[in-house]
Amino acid sequence: MAKLVEVKEVSFSYEKNSPIVFEDINFSIEKGDVLCILGPNGTGKTTLIKTLNGLHKVNSGLVLLNGEDINNLSFNDIAKLVGYIPQGHIPSFPFTVFDVVLMGRAPYVNLTSSPREEDKEIAINALKTLGIEDLKDKTYTNLSGGEHQLVFLARVLAQEPDLLILDEPTNHLDFGNQIKLLEIIEQLSNLGLAVIMSSHYPDHAFLAANKVAIMKDKSFIDFGSPEDVLTEENLNKAYGIDVNLIELENNRKICVPLKTDLELVMTNYSKKYSKD
Numbered sequence: 222m223a224k225l226v227e228v229k230e231v232s233f234s235y236e237k238n239s240p241i242v243f244e245d246i247n248f249s250i251e252k253g254d255v256l257c258i259l260g261p262n263g264t265g266k267t268t269l270i271k272t273l274n275g276l277h278k279v280n281s282g283l284v285l286l287n288g289e290d291i292n293n294l295s296f297n298d299i300a301k302l303v304g305y306i307p308q309g310h311i312p313s314f315p316f317t318v319f320d321v322v323l324m325g326r327a328p329y330v331n332l333t334s335s336p337r338e339e340d341k342e343i344a345i346n347a348l349k350t351l352g353i354e355d356l357k358d359k360t361y362t363n364l365s366g367g368e369h370q371l372v373f374l375a376r377v378l379a380q381e382p383d384l385l386i387l388d389e390p391t392n393h394l395d396f397g398n399q400i401k402l403l404e405i406i407e408q409l410s411n412l413g414l415a416v417i418m419s420s421h422y423p424d425h426a427f428l429a430a431n432k433v434a435i436m437k438d439k440s441f442i443d444f445g446s447p448e449d450v451l452t453e454e455n456l457n458k459a460y461g462i463d464v465n466l467i468e469l470e471n472n473r474k475i476c477v478p479l480k481t482d483l484e485l486v487m488t489n490y491s492k493k494y495s496k497d
């Protein structure tokens with residue numbers, strides 16, 4: 222059986238003669254996998270993610286969804302397979318939260334017909350799953366950043382995709398909601414949904430992912446299980462800081478970044494901001 226996502230020898234640059242963002246990327250994702258893509262700012266995580274939902278076309282190589290070249294799939298075909306939450310999306314129209322979530326059913330609803338009762342039930346269920354049914358009648362544009370994020374997630378759940386692609390999904394979420402979101406991701410993946418998310422938090426990969434990729438210098442410097450990939454050495458290579466990995470009693474690992482020696486860079490300012 223074909224893999225849900227296969228990425229083969231993929232390279233990308235924004236313009237014909239502009240620098241390559243990444244090259245020779247290879248990986249695959251199956252049902253129920255959660256892949257966390259880590260890497261420093263500007264390494265190409267968002268760009269890579271956009272090649273997996275048809276928003277960017279690769280320069281060379283292949284992206285296959287369920288064995289089919291993504292270039293041969295229509296926008297609607299991709300929308301039935303892939304639910305995507307972009308980074309920092311800005312809501313523009315004052316729809317109700319319920320209507321925003323119902324829009325997730327668009328790939329299944331004929332343009333000229335209204336949503337069916339079944340679609341409305343699916344939308345309500347998505348709100349219930351995330352524990353935000355009480356936001357149903359609120360105006361989407363009036364919500365907080367974290368509430369937008371959860372409502373957008375409800376909308377892509379209503380889309381009933383096989384793959385969720387989440388670009389820094391815990392942005393804007395409070396301490397508790399970050400963990401709740403990771404638990405929701407874990408539970409959905411146990412049901413068979415696949416998830417690809419980018420993140421700036423290696424700890425989030427330990428909490429929710431079974432695969433991790435670290436992107437740096439136009440490629441993956443490592444890909445595999447969190448235990449194999451999230452080493453102090455790899456995290457130092459990726460972020461240029463020392464990191465201690467600490468194992469808690471319940472076998473859970475956490476990453477603790479150590480302080481850097483920034484005083485060297487700050488010497489020019491020491492006179493101006495002298496406390497004396």
Ligand SMILES: Nc1ncnc2c1ncn2[C@@H]1O[C@H](COP(=O)(O)OP(=O)(O)OP(=O)(O)O)[C@@H](O)[C@H]1O
Nearest residue numbers: 235242260261262263264265266267268269308419
């Ligand atoms: N529309 C664009 N046109 C040209 N270059 C772009 C465009 N979007 C991004 N880039 C460049 O592509 C590179 C990768 O950007 P990308 O946003 O994919 O990185 P990222 O790893 O997601 O970063 P971050 O962690 O900061 O969100 C960067 O050098 C960026 O400046």
